[in-house]
Amino acid sequence: MASRKPLVAGNWKLNGSQTLLNEMANVLEDINSQEVDVALFVPALLAAEAVKLGLQTGVQTVSEYEAGAYTGETQAALAKQLGVTYTLVGHSERRHVFGESDEDVANKFAMAQQQGLIPVLCVGETEQQREQGETESVISAQIEAVIQKLGVAALSQSVIAYEPVWAIGTGKTASPQQAQDIHQFIRDKIAQQDQGLSQGLRILYGGSVNEKNSEELFAQQDIDGGLIGGASLKTGAFVSICESAKG
Numbered sequence: 001m002a003s004r005k006p007l008v009a010g011n012w013k014l015n016g017s018q019t020l021l022n023e024m025a026n027v028l029e030d031i032n033s034q035e036v037d038v039a040l041f042v043p044a045l046l047a048a049e050a051v052k053l054g055l056q057t058g059v060q061t062v063s064e065y066e067a068g069a070y071t072g073e074t075q076a077a078l079a080k081q082l083g084v085t086y087t088l089v090g091h092s093e094r095r096h097v098f099g100e101s102d103e104d105v106a107n108k109f110a111m112a113q114q115q116g117l118i119p120v121l122c123v124g125e126t127e128q129q130r131e132q133g134e135t136e137s138v139i140s141a142q143i144e145a146v147i148q149k150l151g152v153a154a155l156s157q158s159v160i161a162y163e164p165v166w167a168i169g170t171g172k173t174a175s176p177q178q179a180q181d182i183h184q185f186i187r188d189k190i191a192q193q194d195q196g197l198s199q200g201l202r203i204l205y206g207g208s209v210n211e212k213n214s215e216e217l218f219a220q221q222d223i224d225g226g227l228i229g230g231a232s233l234k235t236g237a238f239v240s241i242c243e244s245a246k247g
Ligand SMILES: O=C(CO)COP(=O)(O)O
Pocket: 011, 091, 163, 167, 168, 169, 170, 171, 206, 207, 208, 209, 227, 228, 229, 230, 231
């Protein structure tokens, strides 16, 4: 895992509760350490509470707009004020269910950074794109949209999460080698523009990670932790996954 500190992040999506948050805060208290960063991407309504409980907190998306007449949006500046650290941008469910384009995602990335949040840029191909040999070109375009807008240096204050769409919530994990190949592709792509930045960049894997497969995934050279969906709603499983990311 080179010298990058691993990050294990739970993405609760539209799930979870105040009760689960309290339970999670109790069990995670002992884990956040020198060896692994642990964060929870909770529904926006729970973010303030998660911060109060001492959790490293993320929201799941932010508005690309700074402020104004945009009913229903989550404001990056307010999240920052509340003590939120991260936001996901471009999660596949935002792209595929809510129709966010690469350009929308780049705009959200920019707004997150402008307001002092760390964006976690989610990238990944659908099953059909993989079958058609488009995996690398799809991921390249998703990353390039951010680089075109902000320059490659912007990636130094961010995290990338590779989440193959066919592996999300399906129980079909990418094999450690499949995941490593794409992580290496991403790091090499960024190295072509900035070698030093690429070496320090954390690239997480997401898609059906559980307490049984996490250790092998996290042992891969270019996998710096995980973005965990379903298993982050179970305290025991999530704690095991976090532990497995330690050196
Ligand atoms: O989408 C994910 C995390 O953002 C992955 O979800 P699962 O771990 O449930 O497959």
